[in-house]
Amino acid sequence: MKPKCNYILPFERTLYDVHESDYEPLKDIESFWKQYPIGLIRDNLIELQSELNSEQFSGFLLDLLRALVAYLTAHLSNLDLAPLSLSEVFETSKEELKTTKEISDFFHRVSSSNTNS
Secondary structure, three states: OOHHHOOHHHHHHHHHHOOOOOOOHHHHHHHHHHHOOHHHHHHHHHHHHHHHOOHHHHHHHHHHHHHHHHHHHHHHOOOOOOOOOOHHHHHHHHHHHHHHHHHHHHHHHHHHHOOOO
16 A cells, blocks of 8 residues: 555544444544543644645534534533434435445455455
8 A cells, every 4th residue: 555545544444443343333432532622622623724724624624623512512411412303414424334334244255255364
């Protein structure tokens, strides 16, 4: 693999890890919040934006921070997230996860049938 592209693998891998039988999303959520308090998240996003200096990316980073703060606030306030009407919005993400599941299943079949390992 080209060293230039090595940074992409962990991002791609994240979408495939959710299909592992031992995947525990709550563990990832807990780990994230323990490692990154909201102030540190804000500081990292500001640093990243200042390095890239892209208006479009800056908007995304601001939206990302706003969403994380909203989820954190909702969690701390024990808000019921059920009323959120995101089913239409999540359809694209569900399709993406469906595709990664199919690819993940394929590689599991190939690796389990590989007698050279």
